[in-house]
Amino acid sequence: MGETALMSEVLELKDVSVVREGRALVDQVSWSVKEGERWVILGPNGAGKTTLLNVASSYLFPSKGTATVLGEQLGKVDVFELRPRIGMAGMAMADKLPKGQTVLQTVLTAAYGMTAGWQEDYEDIDEQRARAFLDRLGMSDYLDRKFGTLSEGERKRTLIARALMTDPELLLLDEPAAGLDLGGREDLVRRLGRLARDPIAPSMIMVTHHVEEIAPGFTHVLMIRQGKVLAAGPLELELTSRNLSLCFGLPLVVEQRGDRWTAQGLPLG
Ligand SMILES: Nc1ncnc2c1ncn2[C@@H]1O[C@H](COP(=O)(O)OP(=O)(O)O)[C@@H](O)[C@H]1O
Numbered sequence: 001m002g003e004t005a006l007m008s009e010v011l012e013l014k015d016v017s018v019v020r021e022g023r024a025l026v027d028q029v030s031w032s033v034k035e036g037e038r039w040v041i042l043g044p045n046g047a048g049k050t051t052l053l054n055v056a057s058s059y060l061f062p063s064k065g066t067a068t069v070l071g072e073q074l075g076k077v078d079v080f081e082l083r084p085r086i087g088m089a090g091m092a093m094a095d096k097l098p099k100g101q102t103v104l105q106t107v108l109t110a111a112y113g114m115t116a117g118w119q120e121d122y123e124d125i126d127e128q129r130a131r132a133f134l135d136r137l138g139m140s141d142y143l144d145r146k147f148g149t150l151s152e153g154e155r156k157r158t159l160i161a162r163a164l165m166t167d168p169e170l171l172l173l174d175e176p177a178a179g180l181d182l183g184g185r186e187d188l189v190r191r192l193g194r195l196a197r198d199p200i201a202p203s204m205i206m207v208t209h210h211v212e213e214i215a216p217g218f219t220h221v222l223m224i225r226q227g228k229v230l231a232a233g234p235l236e237l238e239l240t241s242r243n244l245s246l247c248f249g250l251p252l253v254v255e256q257r258g259d260r261w262t263a264q265g266l267p268l269g
Pocket residue numbers: 020021025043044045046047048049050051052
């Protein structure tokens with residue numbers, strides 16, 4: 001492979017396994033994500049989706065195989081230089097953030113790779129950026145609200161704005177729509193769709209259990225079951241009833257309606 005081909009790899013996993021207590025949570029996964037692609041990771045509870053995102057975010061090293069993130073191989077790179085290039089929005093982050101901070105502060109502190117602190121002299125430009133990202137996520141009316149008082153949906157939108165703050169080259173979203181009501185889900189799907197179709201937005205990888213949460217603009221799907229890759233490729237090719245049924249272990253019918261997806265179990269009898 002030539003230099004230029006390597007440059008366009010956002011993520012390259014080769015035979016990656018993550019083994020804990022003798023069990024492979026991620027099992028010989030080979031997967032590559034190229035610049036500009038927007039991937040969905042589908043799979044049942046416990047399939048290893050979050051573990052895979054933790055490798056992609058450089059917080060977890062493979063037990064076997066090699067993981068190359070934004071051109072840097074884990075184990076051979078200073079992760080403290082790599083991590084600011086990756087935006088991660090998952091609920092694990094929410095627990096680490098001070099509940100008493102305002103929404104604006106919560107997003108602003110990301111610019112400095114910190115989870116707390118307001119004494120620092122923030123640049124005006126950072127504050128403008130934070131306000132712009134919050135506006136994009138529909139959070140302009142909440143700038144002065146305490147993070148700890150937000151609803152789940154508001155908290156998730158704040159975390160995504162926060163993840164965008166460092167201008168990441170790769171954006172990782174772990175079940176961003178989980179726990180939202182129908183209106184909240186549709187609002188988030190619309191906003192993620194706008195982001196996914198923005199040519200200057202970062203490469204994106206989003207974990208979900210529900211095909212209904214796949215926003216227009218997402219291009220590829222990785223399906224995993226028990227740590228193993230079941231299917232990987234363009235949504236139109238791989239998000240089939242057959243693959244989805246194998247993935248979740250029951251007969252399912254998947255349909256594309258316009259630019260959205262739905263799935264349901266086969267009726268009995
Ligand atoms: N640190 C750990 N040690 C042992 N088992 C773990 C650890 N973290 C996660 N697991 C297990 O690994 C499996 C995959 O977890 P996870 O990646 O969180 O799945 P998913 O996000 O797809 O629901 C689960 O069975 C989970 O219980």
